[in-house]
Amino acid sequence: xxxxxxxxxxxxxxxxxxxxxxxxxxxxxxxxxxxxxxxxxxxxxxxxxxxxxxxxxxxxxxxxxxxxxxxxxxxxxxxxxxxxxxxxxxxxxxxxxxxxxxxxxxxxxxxxxxxxxxxxxxxxxxxxxxxxxxxxxxxxxxxxxxxxxxxxxxxxxxxxxxxx
Amino acid sequence: xxxxxxxxxxxxxxxxxxxxxxxxxxxxxxxxxxxxxxxxxxxxxxxxxxxxxxxxxxxxxxxxxxxxxxxxxxxxxxxxxxxxxxxxxxxxxxxxxxxxxxxxx
Numbered sequence: 395x396x397x398x399x400x401x402x403x404x405x406x407x408x409x410x411x412x413x414x415x416x417x418x419x420x421x422x423x424x425x426x427x428x429x430x431x432x433x434x435x436x437x438x439x440x441x442x443x444x445x446x447x448x449x450x451x452x453x454x455x456x457x458x459x460x461x462x463x464x465x466x467x468x469x470x471x472x473x474x475x476x477x478x479x480x481x482x483x484x485x486x487x488x489x490x491x492x493x494x495x496x497x498x499x500x501x502x503x504x505x506x507x508x509x510x511x512x513x514x515x516x517x518x519x520x521x522x523x524x525x526x527x528x529x530x531x532x533x534x535x536x537x538x539x540x541x542x543x544x545x546x547x548x549x550x551x552x553x554x555x556x557x558x
Numbered sequence: 559x560x561x562x563x564x565x566x567x568x569x570x571x572x573x574x575x576x577x578x579x580x581x582x583x584x585x586x587x588x589x590x591x592x593x594x595x596x597x598x599x600x601x602x603x604x605x606x607x608x609x610x611x612x613x614x615x616x617x618x619x620x621x622x623x624x625x626x627x628x629x630x631x632x633x634x635x636x637x638x639x640x641x642x643x644x645x646x647x648x649x650x651x652x653x654x655x656x657x658x659x660x661x662x663x
Contacts, residue, residue: 398559399559402559402563406563406567409567409571410567410570410571410574413571413574413575413594414574416574416578416587416590416591416594417574417577417578417581417582417587417591422584422586422587425587425590426590429590429593429594432571432594432597433597436597436600436601439564439567439601439604440601440604443564443604443605443607443608444608444611445604445607445608445622445625447622448604448622448625448626451626451629452600452629455629455632455633456593456597456629459633460593460632460633460636463636463637463640464586464589464590464636464640467586467640467643467644468586470644471644471647471653473584473586473653485581486581488580489577489579489580489581490577490580490581492576492580493573493574493576493577493580494573494577496573496576497569497570497573500569500573501566501569504562504565504566504569505562507562509560509561509562509565509609510561510609510612510613511559511560511561512559512560512561512605512608512609512612513612514559517611517612519607519608519611519618519619519622520607520619520622524619525619525622525623525626528617528619528620528623529623529626532620532623533620533623536627540627540630540631543630543631543634544630544633544634547634547635547637547638548637550637550638550641551637551638551640551641552641554638554641554642554645555641555644555645
């Protein structure tokens, strides 16, 4: 077992455990903190897959912006564990069983697929120079459309959020 | 390292997200589970990008561009969705999903 596999196993164990913490913890603030930990481990996976720019953007966007927004909303609403509504028990079991069934089916379907192995050498495909060239040569139109999407999301959030 | 490891990790993260959506009733937790599912898909796309880059394809960066756009859409979605949740909380003083049953009539 080489170093890469050890790093992969450690990162995967942390990310799966903290993802379970997101859905199992009673306190929403704990869920948010677990999700931030999951995002950091996913960023570690990106670095291992030679996607350095995406790792940095992932940390900035998710851990820096989105999760701060979640935490802000949760603290604004002052949600505690005792006001958290509890679902009926059989509904929880039904949800867990259907999710686990999907997991088993997907793993069984893809277990025997023949895939090439990832090489450990580094490439410059995920560096910002290469990605920027691709983004601004081939994908300029989606880039501009996404700016319109952001503008409309901003206007929508303001319109929804303002008082009558 | 086989690319199957990343496929199985993404499947596990995605299924944990699905379980969270089905099991919890807090709207914010459900929203966070949707983010988790989006991230599972992103991780799979990056792994496939690395696989094609190892195979010598020069357009393997397109997958990373796609991940970039998924992050853009997720950020916009969070802005609007959290505004909706805040508005629901302001009207009903709860973030319980069952409250939204009253949209029926």
